[in-house]
Amino acid sequence: MAINIVSDEFPLKVFHATPRATVGWGAYQMAGVEAKRIGIEHALLVTTGLKGTGIIDEIKGVLNHAGVEVTIFDKVTSNPKDYEVHDAYKVYKEAKCDGFVSVGGGSAHDCAKAVRIVETKGGQSIRDFNGVNDFEVPVNIPHLAITTTCGTGSETTYACVITDTDKKFKMLIFEPSAYATRALVDPALMRSLPPKLTAFTGIDALVHCLEAYTSRLNVVTSWAIGLYGIEIISKNLRDAFANGNNAKAREAMAWAQYCGGHAINSGAACVVHSIAHSLGGLLDGPHGLCNSIALVPSQRFNYIASPEKFANVARAMGVDTTGMTTIQAAERAVDELEKLIKDLEVTETFSELGLQEDNIDQVAEYAFRDFCTMANPRDLNREIIKDLLRQCM
Numbered sequence: 001m002a003i004n005i006v007s008d009e010f011p012l013k014v015f016h017a018t019p020r021a022t023v024g025w026g027a028y029q030m031a032g033v034e035a036k037r038i039g040i041e042h043a044l045l046v047t048t049g050l051k052g053t054g055i056i057d058e059i060k061g062v063l064n065h066a067g068v069e070v071t072i073f074d075k076v077t078s079n080p081k082d083y084e085v086h087d088a089y090k091v092y093k094e095a096k097c098d099g100f101v102s103v104g105g106g107s108a109h110d111c112a113k114a115v116r117i118v119e120t121k122g123g124q125s126i127r128d129f130n131g132v133n134d135f136e137v138p139v140n141i142p143h144l145a146i147t148t149t150c151g152t153g154s155e156t157t158y159a160c161v162i163t164d165t166d167k168k169f170k171m172l173i174f175e176p177s178a179y180a181t182r183a184l185v186d187p188a189l190m191r192s193l194p195p196k197l198t199a200f201t202g203i204d205a206l207v208h209c210l211e212a213y214t215s216r217l218n219v220v221t222s223w224a225i226g227l228y229g230i231e232i233i234s235k236n237l238r239d240a241f242a243n244g245n246n247a248k249a250r251e252a253m254a255w256a257q258y259c260g261g262h263a264i265n266s267g268a269a270c271v272v273h274s275i276a277h278s279l280g281g282l283l284d285g286p287h288g289l290c291n292s293i294a295l296v297p298s299q300r301f302n303y304i305a306s307p308e309k310f311a312n313v314a315r316a317m318g319v320d321t322t323g324m325t326t327i328q329a330a331e332r333a334v335d336e337l338e339k340l341i342k343d344l345e346v347t348e349t350f351s352e353l354g355l356q357e358d359n360i361d362q363v364a365e366y367a368f369r370d371f372c373t374m375a376n377p378r379d380l381n382r383e384i385i386k387d388l389l390r391q392c393m
């Protein structure tokens with residue numbers, strides 16, 4: 001169904017660059033060559049550790065084989081914290097590294113981007129860069145991002161999300177020069193993702209595609225990439241969840257997460273991410289899990305604001321909408337999302353993450369003030385967000 005592309009709300013669009021990426025089986029074996037090509041002689045390898053997978057030892061070996069020295073910083077956690085950024089910066093300086101290799105999902109990539117910002121700004125606190133930046137002197141410290149989850153897309157984006165641990169607030173740091181220099185996206189590294197993490201990160205990718213497609217920024221390239229990403233995910237995420245060794249599904253999900261990153265990089269995320277950021281900052285709720293919980297209530301609220309797009313989402317998810325009105329088809333999209341969440345056995349609630357009636361005001365306040373809120377297709381206020389939060393409890 002054709003969508004009217006005229007937009008008077010955000011008439012000027014900004015298309016952000018994405019780094020050169022190599023996608024496919026065995027891409028990680030290019031790590032040494034790629035690191036060398038972008039000028040890294042001594043890498044700080046930034047990671048959560050990925051314990052039990054053997055991935056870090058393997059990539060360190062590939063880098064060393066190419067003559068790249070490696071110092072490992074493996075203290076990054078989910079919802080990476082401001083002090084982790086500065087701890088990594090200290091190791092980077094002490095070891096006299098000259099570039100970064102981040103290995104993992106969004107936490108590792110975002111932490112590496114943030115350390116590069118700190119180094120570019122001479123050691124200044126990462127807390128000084130919350131919001132939209134546009135540095136006169138760009139971030140040009142080489143960074144190779146190697147992705148191991150099917151959700152983040154962070155290897156393509158110019159943003160990093162870091163928790164201010166004093167305010168318990170997730171900062172959205174946008175700096176157009178902060179994207180990684182090059183990226184490797186390898187489904188082979190995703191095979192060890194357990195089913196739960198496959199589900200949560202896969203839903204994160206779905207939310208990137210969906211929110212960028214339905215956002216009121218109306219960036220046409222994000223529509224194309226986002227809508228196709230939704231189709232790939234609805235056809236493959238269940239298979240990747242049910243059988244982690246399903247090569248076809250793993251490869252499809254590697255592409256899907258890459259599509260999601262491209263889509264939000266210019267098209268923006270919306271209220272699901274506002275809520276996930278707030279829960280992540282205040283209660284350290286895992287990003288993909290928060291998205292998975294918030295997805296259905298928020299889209300049941302949103303779909304009437306953009307029925308043509310949601311009808312297209314239904315079709316991308318395999319619904320035969322013949323004979324349906326546009327609004328009926330749009331509602332079916334939300335039903336399909338709900339069915340996917342059930343099939344992936346997401347039964348957690350925000351109450352289990354620590355959300356209670358006495359902290360709901362603060363969670364809603366942070367979510368309302370989040371950058372993503374202004375892109376949401378349907379108007380929001382604090383009371384609506386509180387209602388959405390209560391539905392997730």
Ligand SMILES: [Fe+2]
Nearest residue numbers: 204208273287
């Ligand atoms: Fe996300």
